[in-house]
């Protein structure tokens with residue numbers, strides 16, 4: 001089969017269409033297990049069924065569309081995919097692009113009469129973002145055996161809901177045991193979500209590694225007191241301590257000779273009143289580094305800093321671990337296929353690491369896996385300004401097409 005290309009308008013149209021599901025007052029939010037998630041899932045399933053794929057849904061709600069012909073049905077499939085849940089006030093490409101392009105590749109191969117040597121499937125993994133339920137990449141982690149489905153279903157959300165109840169409520173609590181599909185290989189197409197490809201003027205990223213991730217929730221308890229009458233030296237101010245932690249983490253990350261990023265994305269005070277010294281501060285800490293030893297050092301430094309604050313100001317400190325994933329190295333053979341495919345199509349490419357977490361890092365535990373990146377305008381993501389040019393979206397999908405054909409010839 002010559003260098004075919006995917007159906008550009010169908011793929012771009014679907015990305016736009018899914019990008020409107022869960023949009024309210026101009027903001028797109030499709031958190032795992034929500035009504036918006038159900039609507040997005042229903043739309044995806046309608047596309048999978050329309051493509052004549054076998055649709056299967058497992059107990060954690062992972063959705064699989066499988067293209068298989070009788071003689072090859074027992075072979076381990078090539079698996080594509082990503083996720084369709086989003087962060088809050090999201091862009092339309094993160095995750096969705098990889099799922100829709102994966103389906104597009106299967107439809108293009110079918111349309112061109114390609115006869116694969118093994119089934120080809122596309123997955124939409126549950127709760128990749130981890131915004132409502134931690135950890136992130138949850139559905140693919142369960143699929144890879146890194147978290148029991150019972151523990152995942154029992155996870156309690158930031159809103160007090162239980163994931164299993166929500167999946168039942170939206171009709172996506174499947175009956176198939178997770179991990180039923182053991183892929184021969186997994187390839188995930190995704191927007192870079194960072195500045196590298198655009199800055200270097202490159203079209204394709206052949207992703208060979210992915211950095212380690214540490215998520216914690218820190219709760220600091222102090223003493224509520226009067227903002228006007230309490231001398232500074234007599235305060236147990238949980239809010240002040242939380243602010244010092246934020247500055248401490250930033251300074252360490254900026255000073256590190258090895259790449260480290262630190263983010264406090266959520267913070268809440270109690271009683272949260274203008275004239276009351278906060279008695280409680282609860283916040284999340286997202287630490288990442290490609291170097292596992294350095295990531296451990298950052299976690300240890302934070303713990304030591306919290307202990308010192310507690311001693312100095314008479315505070316209580318508790319820390320809950322929400323997620324912890326070590327850095328991942330992807331399959332060199334698949335990374336090479338990606339580079340070769342880019343070369344055949346005359347697309348500039350480079351090997352690179354991923355700053356973001358992805359389902360591929362979980363599936364890499366059970367199958368050779370790798371990722372394809374396309375440029376993000378201004379390096380922006382997790383933001384409605386997230387954008388990738390149409391030609392780049394199509395180029396990435398064509399590389400996915402070529403790599404899948406190589407893996408299933």
Ligand code: HGY
Pocket residue numbers: 128129130136137355356357358
């Ligand atoms: O957090 C991440 O890197 C991914 O977006 N879940």
Ligand code: MN
Pocket residue numbers: 083094095128190357358
């Ligand atoms: Mn993503």
Ligand code: MN
Pocket residue numbers: 087094129382
């Ligand atoms: Mn994301």
